[in-house]
């Protein structure tokens with residue numbers, strides 16, 4: 001099947017089968033750019049079904065870039081609560097401010113300019129260029145990657161590196177309807193070439209799909225190793241409340257309330273009390289109770305009984321729960 005045939009088959013399938021998603025509504029081009037920016041930030045590491053209600057609420061309260069750029073940060077984070085990876089919403093606000101001040105209120109359509117904005121990497125820059133500006137990019141998200149790996153039966157370690165997949169994706173070709181086409185391949189992965197039980201009978205490109213022919217749909221991934229890290233965490237307790245501080249020290253959970261802690265580099269011996277996985281870190285944590293003998297900047301005493309009422313990262317909540325269960 002040549003590229004043009006693949007392109008047409010996928011687009012025809014999309015035109016009939018695409019889902020109605022709130023960021024796919026027919027709106028002005030300015031709104032479409034804003035909707036794409038917000039939805040792409042939300043969709044980083046989060047499923048479509050989870051994002052839909054968050055997106056609707058966000059857009060209802062923060063309908064444009066100008067409002068976003070001036071929105072109170074604490075209230076902004078509230079709209080993100082439950083989506084996790086909070087640095088995304090902070091970067092989204094910074095991006096809005098930069099667009100207002102340096103790009104004359106216009107989200108740039110240029111891939112490199114997009115990539116210069118906070119929170120926008122290779123994938124998001126190509127997704128925004130394609131979806132919002134109809135530029136000929138095919139962003140390699142998890143869905144497109146899966147279709148590609150199965151269609152070409154890419155299994156070996158050297159075949160599934162990012163660099164090789166970027167090369168192999170040329171098989172999809174390009175369409176003048178770049179915005180629809182990028183979304184069409186993603187949609188094919190999301191609805192038909194699903195991680196488990198792909199629905200090949202309904203797939204528009206099954207005819208030449210090697211995985212379908214072999215009836216082998218198992219996907220291989222490059223194995224990522226979680227880094228082992230070690231932290232000594234200090235617990236200060238007063239009137240049954242725990243002291244938290246604003247995290248200005250570590251790159252993870254920046255500006256969130258965490259327990260005071262310090263990293264121990266390559267300890268010879270480390271008796272951990274608990275273990276928490278965060279991003280690509282395997283955090284080994286040792287807990288020590290201590291007395292407060294010096295002033296802490298921006299202290300925040302939290303009552304574990306009201307844990308659900310605080311805007312705290314799951315990481316901190318897990319530690320509070322651990323402490324409450326190990327009194």
Ligand code: SF4
Nearest residue numbers: 193198200203206209
């Ligand atoms: S035929 Fe099946 S395995 Fe191949 S791309 Fe389509 S859904 Fe995926």
